[in-house]
Amino acid sequence: MVTSRFAALSRAELAVLVPELLLCGHLIDRSGMAHVLGALGRPGMTGVAIEEWQLASPVYTRRMREALGITGDGVDSIFKGFQLDIGAPPQFMDFRFRVHDHDHGEFHLAHCGALLDVEPMGPEYVVAMCHDIEDPTFDATALATNPHARVRPVHRPPRTPADRTPMCAWVVDIDPAHEPPKPHPDADVVAHSFAARTELDPIDPEGDGRHDYSGPLLNDLRFSDFSHAALVRLADEVCxxxxxxxxxxxxxxxxxxxxxxxxxxARKQFAGIAGLTSERLRKALGLGDDTAALARVLRIHPVFNPAGYSAVEASVGMSGGEPVVELRIGRDSGAVADGAWAALLDPDHLEPLNALVRGVNPRFFVRAAAADTRTLMIEIALSAMPFVEASEVAITRFSTGATFSFTDRGVPLPLTVL
Structure with a gap:
């Protein structure tokens, strides 16, 4: 296995980075769905949203359960999965849980950033998200923990009155009589991908902090409580x-x-989320806007992680007496074989990479230095003047998540007694 690029970060840096990665993962749809809407209309967009989550969430939920030692099959274990899911980034999607027993629980959202993004678009878009999309995708996520779990609404938007809180409420029941939802007919497309089968280093049980999530369900996850090794694995899993x-x-x-x-x-989706993610990562880690800062962002950007999935190297060099960042993208990686983000780049299609680097400094630009069937070499330099922000990034910035700030909510409290 390849050593994680996140291992070079401190425990404190990783504790800041992991919730950022969860939030940026959530904003992928803000980047992609505007373009789907233009091509397919609202019904087509709704269908794409349902299908993408049905294909992905059971796979990554099982991975996260295994990585963090979440072994139960009760509602508390389902809720643990929600807390570590890009579909429910902490605080931005503020899930509040209650566990009655192994088979019964409930949750509500005290704050739903996704709803605040969609409400201005009108009630038909709210219904599409909170009814049409949520019903099958909540069950698909719960399926990874217990196939007999059902997630059903108590109330949900459109909100009446318009400022109703909590924004929605749901119950979760487990009953052997519940017929499990059928797996998606094309589930193997994602489940058999290189991404799904990527092996990562197990969490070293040494060092300070918690190494798993095997104890009680907590009302919040405070990522600074996890060990360095656990945070490294979390960062790679979220990527x-x-x-x-x-x-x-x-x-x-x-x-x-x-x-x-x-x-x-896919390239437009890539450009929008890549640029916004670079911006958030740079600010979260307090980095500058020079070539050294860009090289650091490239090494930890989810587009090029985990290291065992994306064969990418970034280093600072010199060209014509000026500092540049040299980026080597291997073409024999699992990411390229899957058709993931790295596969979308070639000498004639570098727009997503331009958007990415300009999230660090709007003066950066990229150029292909060399390309063959094995390697794409990129050189990134600074221009004299800043470039206009890519329209794809501007579209993604529509989300309130673009400027969302996390807060320290204190010591987490257990919700289940073991």
């Missing part, structure tokens, strides 16, 4: 969640359009 979701997204778009259209939309 894989993003890849798995985008693989499902591209597949769902392609079956409704064609290969060329799906590729074009």
């Amino acid at each position: 894989l969640q993003q890849h798995l979701l985008t693989l499902g997204f591209r597949f769902a778009v392609q079956v409704r359009t064609d290969a060329d259209t799906a590729l074009e939309i």
Whole structure:
């Protein structure tokens, strides 16, 4: 196995980085769905959203359970999965849980950033998200923990009155009489991908902090409580969640359009989320905007992680007497074989990479230095003047998640007694 690039970060840096990665993973849909809406209309967009999550969430939920030693099959274990899911980034999607017993529980959302993004678009879009999409995808996520679990609404938007809180409420019941939801007929497309099968280093049980999530369900996860090794694994797993979701997204778009259209939309999705993620990572870690800062962002950006999935190297060099970042993208990686983000780059299609680097400094630009069947070499330099922000990034910035700030909510409290 390849050593994680996140291992070079401190425990404190990783504790800041992991919730950022979860939030940026959630914003992938803000980047992609606007383009799907333009191509397929609201019904097509709804279908793509349902399908991408159905394909991805059971796969990455099982991975996260195994990584963090979540072995139960009760509602508390289902809720643990929600807390570590890009579909429910902490605080932005503020899930509040209650566990009655092994088979019964409930949750509500005190704050739903996704709803605040969609409400201005009108009630039909709210119904599409909170009814049409949530019903099958909540069950698909719970399926990874217990096939007899059902997630059903108590109330949900459109909100009446308009400022109703909590924004929605749900019950979760486990009953052997419940017929398990049928797996998606094309589940193997994502489940058998290189991303799904990527092996990561197990969490070393030495060192300070918690090494797993095997104890009681907590009302919040405070990532600074986890060990360095656990945070490294969490960061890599969240990056894989993003890849798995985008693989499902591209597949769902392609079956409704064609290969060329799906590729074009995938590149636009890539550009939008790559640029916004770079910006958030740079700010979260307090980095500058020079070539050294860019090299650091490239090494930890989810587009190019985990290291065992994406064969990428970034280093600072000199060209014409000026500092540049040299980026080597291997073409024999699992990411390229899957058709993930790295596969969308070639000498004629560097727009997503331009968006990514300009999230660090709007003066950066990329150029292909060399390319063959094995390697794409990129050189990144600074121009004299800043470039206009890519329209794909501007679209993604529509989300309130673009400027969302996490807060320290204190010591987590247990919700289940073991």
